[in-house]
Amino acid sequence: MTTTVEERWDQLHRWGPYGLLALATAIGAAAAHFFMTRPEMYVAGGLVVATLALQVWWGAPEPDHTARMQMYFAVRTVLAGALTWLNPLFSISIFAVVGYFDAGRLLPARRARLGLLATAVTMAGAQSGGLPPVTPLHWALFGALLVLNVCLALVFAHLGDKEAERTAERAATIAELERANARLEQAFAENAGLHAQLLVQAREAGVADERRRLAAEIHDTIAQGLTGIIAQLQVVTAAPDPRLARVHLERATALARHSLGEARRSVQNLSPAALEHDTLPDALHKTVTDWSERTGVTARFTVTGTEEPLHDEVAATLLRIAEEALANTARHAHASRAGVTLSYMGDEVTLDVRDDGHGFGPAALPPRSGTGGFGLDGMRARAARIAGTVSVESEPGGGTAVSARVPLVPHD
Structure with a gap:
């Protein structure tokens, strides 16, 4: 050793x-x-x-x-x-x-x-x-040697002081290191607890976010599809012409198939079927056209700015917001005309959905949907997930305008 x-x-x-x-x-x-x-x-x-x-x-x-x-x-x-x-x-x-x-x-x-x-x-x-000492010479020798030994004593004293200082410094350093180690151990313990807490919170947040996503997707697909199917079947019930009834039955069947497919895609967290083969402007154009045919409300779709391919999440978000805004118009506005405008504005994209319906005052928002209230709140939540915003402007008798602004994130 x-x-x-x-x-x-x-x-x-x-x-x-x-x-x-x-x-x-x-x-x-x-x-x-x-x-x-x-x-x-x-x-x-x-x-x-x-x-x-x-x-x-x-x-x-x-x-x-x-x-x-x-x-x-x-x-x-x-x-x-x-x-x-x-x-x-x-x-x-x-x-x-x-x-x-x-x-x-x-x-x-x-x-x-x-x-x-x-x-x-x-x-x-x-x-x-x-x-x-006995003789004067002896005393002189003793004095000289005493001076020499006193000098040696002073040297030893100085060395002793330095050694004491080093010992004190080492002791202080060791004590400080022990305190630092204790603080580090405490910090490690706190970090371990905080890490475990963050993991639990992250899991809970992930579960809650997935629930909100599925709820919003179900509202935007199944709920709206079922509403459209009911509307078509109601027309069939009241239609005296069998050919007209058959047309609405075919529309109801097509809506059912479309809603079923969208529900499956929502569970798998896939992009809407409308965006699988089309760009966002094309998908919006078809959505507006189909909505106008189902509701009988005159609707027009417009694109401004230079069209750019968008990231899938951005395109899906704007499409879902447009579908929800049109669904709200059909349910609450009693409008005769509606317009949808998609604008490419440099580093952001805006989507405006307007109608000439009854409108409402600032203190009287339209009632939430029967599926749990994902109307305006759902649109705002979707936009917020990609750092966007949704604003609503309306007044009694003056129609309603829903505007969504999101960052322009290009397609990968």
Whole structure:
């Protein structure tokens, strides 16, 4: 398993002091007769045992600035000074050398510099030949070495501050990443719920839209066809001439066949049969002609502008609007004349259906059809599906005009 830099530093802080203490004790013992009397040797041995006990008791402290850590660092510094006082070779012990590395770990920021200064004094005393200095030269050497060690202490303090800043930045970055991850998880959960909700709404909207489409298609095909069949059969009932009755029976039969075919095409969501082989102007012309023959109302179809092939949906929408508008004229207007105009106007197409019937006031719209009310509302809904509009103008005794405006979308 790969060891990280942090783990290596932790191992050094845990086991390094034992190795340094053993090395310092061995060197100090080898040169003890040069620096210490026999009683001082016994005192130094006791201090070494005390330092070992302190290190075993302490173990590997974690770098949180508690009172226990500060006490540990203070006792260790006192022991380091005492050992150095007895034998300068003990300056390489853990209490003198490691103090540079541990001050920032074990002490608060304000006291870390004092700990570094105490370590510098101990190191300078050992390097100048022992404490206390005796001669003026000894004092001068001690001062110079103290300045050097203080500079080293300042360097270590600066490095410690930088390391603390990096640690704080890493901790802040990790905390921010954790918060960001939490927000992302929450957003993912919300998005999953929203996605599921949108799927349900899309299915419901699709079902509702398909129901509206089928209802409008049934109204525009079966309902209108049945109305025409009833009208033809009523004429047959009242017709004294058998030949005339036969003509209306044939018309009723043709209407029934046509309505059946349109109903099948509506269920399969196909274009109207009139547009299967004809363009929109031709289909409208036939629709107006057939309507005029069935109702006996004089009707005229006109095309203005330059004719262009239209997208199937646009053509089907305008044809259905024309059929519904003519059906409304036959049912409600009691008109004698009607006109249908298809106009190509650049980027849009307009369809106008006019009659000279009774008309109605703005507050009295014609009654909705018995099939569920898909008259004007149905026309507006059809136009809206292709970004178009339907407007109605009428007044009592002044006839009615229905105008549909849709974008001119060319055939693929």
